Amino acid sequence: MSSSQVLNDLEYLSSDSLKGRKTGTPENRIAASFIADRFKKLGLRSFTPGYIHPFTLKNKSNVEIQGANVVGYVPGKKKDILVISAHFDHVGVINGLIYNGADDNASGTSCLLSLAASFANTKPNYTLLFVAFDAEEMGLQGSKAFVANPPVPLETIKADLNMDMISHNDKGELYVSGTFKTPALKPFLPNGYGLLKLLPGHDDPKLGADDWTNQSDQGSFNRKGIPFLYFGVEDHKDYHKETDEFKNINKPFFLDAVEVIRQTVKNLDEKF
Ligand SMILES: [Zn+2]
Numbered sequence: 001m002s003s004s005q006v007l008n009d010l011e012y013l014s015s016d017s018l019k020g021r022k023t024g025t026p027e028n029r030i031a032a033s034f035i036a037d038r039f040k041k042l043g044l045r046s047f048t049p050g051y052i053h054p055f056t057l058k059n060k061s062n063v064e065i066q067g068a069n070v071v072g073y074v075p076g077k078k079k080d081i082l083v084i085s086a087h088f089d090h091v092g093v094i095n096g097l098i099y100n101g102a103d104d105n106a107s108g109t110s111c112l113l114s115l116a117a118s119f120a121n122t123k124p125n126y127t128l129l130f131v132a133f134d135a136e137e138m139g140l141q142g143s144k145a146f147v148a149n150p151p152v153p154l155e156t157i158k159a160d161l162n163m164d165m166i167s168h169n170d171k172g173e174l175y176v177s178g179t180f181k182t183p184a185l186k187p188f189l190p191n192g193y194g195l196l197k198l199l200p201g202h203d204d205p206k207l208g209a210d211d212w213t214n215q216s217d218q219g220s221f222n223r224k225g226i227p228f229l230y231f232g233v234e235d236h237k238d239y240h241k242e243t244d245e246f247k248n249i250n251k252p253f254f255l256d257a258v259e260v261i262r263q264t265v266k267n268l269d270e271k272f
Pocket of ligand 1: 087104105136164216
């Protein structure tokens, strides 16, 4: 997997043509198909026709709409599972402005595709489930639907590694949450990669709003008692603004983030 592929994927997913990937829009479906097509090209296995796991939810106006998670997997030597996840939806078009969601969360989604490519032709110890969640922006709806109606027994899921906003930080700091609850995961975390520092934190309930445990899809796993690692940056000036665009991400930082997460998955698969 070349660094240009993962950047090209991020650029495409956050391009104006996908209009901010809002759940329930045709462009959100195009993004889901793009992910499913990649899973197919890589030879990932599927639980359903075309990797798509549909679910229904209500939008803000209380209208029932369709969402769809995209799920592919690489069978491991054992049945125990590591879920690797990122949400692909964003908030769409607001007042005529396209909210491209480059960092949130084209970054995590393109990293997910890069990790899927790395492990597609391997025989991992764990069965690796690659999950692109829909409707995170509407209240973690995709991951809630996933744990409510999982394609595998929940008790076989040993951890969720979730990525949400991993491409935009001026200080070279990527946070990883989850080891406050599950200290046993700490030995598998690298200190960093390249110029990037990987900092455990944002997971102590005493932090209040700065405890990120339930602020993205890892929260749905946490509520089921499943350990998690969540990778993300602190909020930045472009967070949930129309300026969260490809040109404003930190490309070298993002590429380092992809590598530090790839290394974490390898460490967990080999030794956890
Ligand atoms: Zn997000």
